[in-house]
Amino acid sequence: xxxxxxxxxxxxxxxxxxxxxxxxxxxxxxxxxxxxxxxxxxxxxxxxxxxxxxxxxxxxxxxxxxxxxxxxxxxxxxxxxxxxxxxxxxxxxxxxxxxxxxxxxxxxxxxxxxxxxxxxxxxxxxxxxxxxxxxxxxxxxxxxxxxxxxxxxxxxxxxxxxxxxxxxxxxxxxxxxxxxxxxxxxxxxxxxxxxxxxxxxxxxxxxxxxxxxxxxxxxxxxxxxxxxxxxxxxxxxxxxxxxxxxxxxxxxxxxxxxxxxxxxxxxxxxxxxxxxxxxxxxxxxxxxxxxxxxxxxxxxxxxxxxxxxxxxxxxxxxxxxxxxxxxxxxxxxxxxxxxxxxxxxxxxxxxxxxxxxxxxxxxxxxxxxxxxxxxxxxxxxxxxxxxxxxxxxxxxxxxxxxxxxxxxxxxxxxxxxxxxxxxxxxxxxxxxxxxxxxxxxxxxxxxxx
Amino acid sequence: xxxxxxxxxxxxxxxxxxxxxxxxxxxxxxxxxxxxxxxxxxxxxxxxxxxxxxxxxxxxxxxxxxxxxxxxxxxxxxxxxxxxxxxxxxxxxxxxxxxxxxxxxxxxxxxxxxxxxxxxxxxxxxxxxxxxxxxxxxxxxxxxxxxxxxxxxxxxxxxxxxxxxxxxxxxxxxxxxxxxxxxxxxxxxxxxxxxxxxxxxxxxxxxxxxxxxxxxxxxxxxxxxxxxxxxxxxxxxxxxxxxxxxxxxxxxxxxxxxxxxxxxxxxxxxxxxxxxxxxxxxxxxxxxxxxxxxxxxxxxxxxxxxxxxxxxxxxxxxxxxxxxxxxxxxxxxxxxxxxxxxxxxxxxxxxxxxxxxxxxxxxxxxxxxxxxxxxxxxxxxxxxxxxxxxxxxxxxxxxxxxxxxxxxxxxxxxxxxxxxxxxxxxxxxxxxxxxxxxxxxxxxxxxxx
Numbered sequence: 001x002x003x004x005x006x007x008x009x010x011x012x013x014x015x016x017x018x019x020x021x022x023x024x025x026x027x028x029x030x031x032x033x034x035x036x037x038x039x040x041x042x043x044x045x046x047x048x049x050x051x052x053x054x055x056x057x058x059x060x061x062x063x064x065x066x067x068x069x070x071x072x073x074x075x076x077x078x079x080x081x082x083x084x085x086x087x088x089x090x091x092x093x094x095x096x097x098x099x100x101x102x103x104x105x106x107x108x109x110x111x112x113x114x115x116x117x118x119x120x121x122x123x124x125x126x127x128x129x130x131x132x133x134x135x136x137x138x139x140x141x142x143x144x145x146x147x148x149x150x151x152x153x154x155x156x157x158x159x160x161x162x163x164x165x166x167x168x169x170x171x172x173x174x175x176x177x178x179x180x181x182x183x184x185x186x187x188x189x190x191x192x193x194x195x196x197x198x199x200x201x202x203x204x205x206x207x208x209x210x211x212x213x214x215x216x217x218x219x220x221x222x223x224x225x226x227x228x229x230x231x232x233x234x235x236x237x238x239x240x241x242x243x244x245x246x247x248x249x250x251x252x253x254x255x256x257x258x259x260x261x262x263x264x265x266x267x268x269x270x271x272x273x274x275x276x277x278x279x280x281x282x283x284x285x286x287x288x289x290x291x292x293x294x295x296x297x298x299x300x301x302x303x304x305x306x307x308x309x310x311x312x313x314x315x316x317x318x319x320x321x322x323x324x325x326x327x328x329x330x331x332x333x334x335x336x337x338x339x340x341x342x343x344x345x346x347x348x349x350x351x352x353x354x355x356x357x358x359x360x361x362x363x364x365x366x367x368x369x370x371x372x373x374x375x376x377x378x379x380x381x382x383x384x385x386x387x388x389x390x391x392x393x394x395x396x397x398x399x400x401x402x403x404x405x406x407x408x409x410x411x412x413x414x415x416x417x418x419x420x421x422x423x424x425x426x427x428x429x430x431x432x433x434x435x436x437x438x439x440x441x442x443x444x445x446x447x448x449x
Numbered sequence: 450x451x452x453x454x455x456x457x458x459x460x461x462x463x464x465x466x467x468x469x470x471x472x473x474x475x476x477x478x479x480x481x482x483x484x485x486x487x488x489x490x491x492x493x494x495x496x497x498x499x500x501x502x503x504x505x506x507x508x509x510x511x512x513x514x515x516x517x518x519x520x521x522x523x524x525x526x527x528x529x530x531x532x533x534x535x536x537x538x539x540x541x542x543x544x545x546x547x548x549x550x551x552x553x554x555x556x557x558x559x560x561x562x563x564x565x566x567x568x569x570x571x572x573x574x575x576x577x578x579x580x581x582x583x584x585x586x587x588x589x590x591x592x593x594x595x596x597x598x599x600x601x602x603x604x605x606x607x608x609x610x611x612x613x614x615x616x617x618x619x620x621x622x623x624x625x626x627x628x629x630x631x632x633x634x635x636x637x638x639x640x641x642x643x644x645x646x647x648x649x650x651x652x653x654x655x656x657x658x659x660x661x662x663x664x665x666x667x668x669x670x671x672x673x674x675x676x677x678x679x680x681x682x683x684x685x686x687x688x689x690x691x692x693x694x695x696x697x698x699x700x701x702x703x704x705x706x707x708x709x710x711x712x713x714x715x716x717x718x719x720x721x722x723x724x725x726x727x728x729x730x731x732x733x734x735x736x737x738x739x740x741x742x743x744x745x746x747x748x749x750x751x752x753x754x755x756x757x758x759x760x761x762x763x764x765x766x767x768x769x770x771x772x773x774x775x776x777x778x779x780x781x782x783x784x785x786x787x788x789x790x791x792x793x794x795x796x797x798x799x800x801x802x803x804x805x806x807x808x809x810x811x812x813x814x815x816x817x818x819x820x821x822x823x824x825x826x827x828x829x830x831x832x833x834x835x836x837x838x839x840x841x842x843x844x845x846x847x848x849x850x851x852x853x854x855x856x857x858x859x860x861x862x863x864x865x866x867x868x869x870x871x872x873x874x875x876x877x878x879x880x881x882x883x884x885x886x887x888x889x890x891x892x893x894x895x896x897x898x
Contacts, residue, residue, distance in 0.1 A: 043876045057816035301874035322869040329873035367506035400849035403872050411860035420771040423852050424778035425750035427492045
């Protein structure tokens with residue numbers, strides 16, 4: 001069996017090593033246009049921040065280690081065409097194109113940064129995106145000799161870059177086109193995030209919300225940034241964190257069905273619409289386990305699981321990836337922000353009739369040292385009482401209340417059922433009644449009235 | 450309506466304030482032999498440690514605050530008899546006994562320290578138990594002028610006292626009659642706890658396991674401790690943390706049915722076997738939601754919920770307390786220890802055929818600063834794949850993996866179902882695949898083979 005994998009970051013690297021274990025006599029190859037394989041792109045902001053010194057820490061497995069496992073990795077080898085009728089791919093490397101045959105093909109081409117349409121910006125040498133190892137090295141180097149950074153976008157990556165830069169003493173301007181920062185959260189939670197961050201002393205940054213960059217000025221480098229509303233400010237460099245788009249072009253061209261989300265449509269076995277071709281990771285659609293809808297939520301943990309599932313099925317061993325809850329977490333300075341399931345706005349969009357409760361509690365008993373705030377929002381369907389999701393913002397440990405919700409979403413529990421929960425309690429870890437349970441008890445009362 | 454509550458720490462205090470809100474025109478009284486009411490006994494070890502200076506922080510509500518709410522609190526008023534046929538209690542206070550009538554009686558007498566039978570020990574002025582505010586004040590005072598402490602028992606309270614004492618520079622000897630410390634955990638987890646603690650530098654303490662105190666020597670104070678195996682060591686004071694026993698004597702004498710666990714038998718409405726008498730908190734039995742058996746697991750969070758439920762029903766509003774999972778957590782120095790559901794030994798005892806997996810992972814991605822170990826054990830039934838429980842030991846955050854298990858136990862999920870979980874991921878919070886999910890995936894493979 002000859003298995004070819006396109007892409008080798010999270011899903012692709014996982015698929016390769018899984019297949020190698022399942023089918024020791026197969027031929028397994030990874031083709032990637034990247035200069036590195038099998039790395040933690042989620043760790044890039046922490047390398048830039050300086051949480052660890054050597055970027056090699058981000059590399060999970062080197063080309064040599066793959067070689068030792070019997071997996072051939074072809075770096076800087078761009079797959080430019082899939083030829084399903086011949087079970088071949090066309091690879092371009094060093095200005096040389098060649099065909100590679102496959103019995104099973106796994107597409108793990110991932111996603112790339114979304115680039116807003118700003119006049120001429122690609123001409124500048126100090127505009128970065130955050131995806132690859134080179135990005136990490138280049139941004140860190142630039143940061144170390146700069147005083148001011150501009151970040152476009154305040155989602156997960158944007159907010160992580162903000163932390164990295166201000167912790168290194170830079171002034172930062174974050175430009176967000178939405179009305180609120182971290183727009184994936186419900187507006188009330190985004191407001192809390194922004195307030196917590198802006199009330200923090202010792203760092204210099206500002207959020208320009210409801211604001212779009214209209215122009216970069218400068219010669220070879222961006223020297224100042226202009227916004228649609230007429231603001232202008234000088235900057236040393238720009239990082240674009242305005243979202244990502246799935247790399248689906250070669251799949252689409254090969255006739256593989258693309259879902260309504262714009263990512264590759266797959267079934268629970270990670271099979272695409274064309275035989276012997278699988279897709280997994282950030283390039284593939286997922287099923288949302290609460291709404292039942294197809295969604296595109298590209299996350300490293302999901303990529304890992306999908307890579308495993310694609311490998312199992314490509315190797316002939318039945319396995320199903322059920323879907324995602326959209327669980328995510330990040331940190332910015334003093335603030336953890338975490339969510340699972342549907343937000344209130346998402347719940348409305350898919351046809352639920354949501355009811356929610358938001359509470360503000362301490363993360364441990366108030367008399368304990370370092371007790372910190374935790375803002376917790378839980379959302380249920382008004383008609384059925386079915387739990388739909390939750391969001392937590394605040395102290396380190398806010399994420400823990402979100403992970404305590406995921407199983408209940410999986411099990412389609414109601415608020416009433418969840419309110420029987422028995423969480424651990426000790427003064428350094430939570431109040432007597434954990435904030436999550438507390439919120440759920442209030443939501444139960446609200447549902448009864 | 451005239452409601453009388455015996456005991457006012459957690460369940461009693463909660464019941465009183467809940468009833469007051471539900472029935473604004475009722476008469477609500479608390480009788481307690483204690484000198485304080487409504488306090489956080491779980492916080493006592495942290496007061497002793499010096500995490501906060503004023504013991505008043507432990508007091509949730511004062512007698513005056515209860516008075517303002519229209520609740521009468523009678524301190525140092527011991528209820529010595531319940532007369533169900535007359536709906537009266539006999540109270541003894543200041544060497545004066547008197548009868549009090551009730552329409553509804555809520556027994557929240559709690560538990561007391563179990564006192565091992567050691568010759569003559571009650572004669573000594575430096576032997577303490579850890580239940581009440583006076584204990585907190587006395588132990589802290591004694592600790593501040595001492596060099597060596599002896600702790601009998603290494604359960605939750607024992608291990609919390611150990612942290613308090615060594616953090617204040619004392620040398621400590623912990624005597625544990627079982628083979629392992631923290632004997633509520635499975636032996637393998639207890640061994641990990643002990644190893645982690647003993648490998649920690651900067652503190653002086655030792656665990657004498659499989660060892661029983663046979664004698665205290667000294668005149669008015671214990672000066673040295675002798676053990677059954679012949680050891681003898683000098684000490685400045687002794688704290689007995691050898692477990693607790695429910696205060697059920699007056700209930701039993703009144704003819705109220707006591708369960709096989711030794712605590713007061715109640716139904717889901719917290720009703721005892723005698724009409725108009727409820728019991729809640731540490732004096733009452735609970736139903737274990739995994740085993741379905743009656744158990745006695747006295748914990749502050751449960752007391753709070755049961756107090757609320759008893760109040761609802763006493764007020765004529767139907768409410769049910771479903772039961773407990775035995776979820777608990779504590780910290781000793783660098784080590785969090787947490788559990789929910791059944792341990793492997795408990796699972797065997799109630800007739801399951803358990804299978805388990807224990808893994809050793811980092812609590813966040815290994816390249817992040819302060820990454821710490823987390824040892825996680827998950828337990829399922831071999832026949833059905835039903836999840837039975839979990840234990841986590843290690844880094845702060847180990848407890849978070851346990852709280853992520855409770856809903857799945859409530860929902861009677863199988864390992865197969867749980868393995869579809871979608872936990873949050875970001876390098877500062879967890880590895881790409883959370884240790885809990887990782888353990889569950891391995892357990893799933895083990896179940897399939």
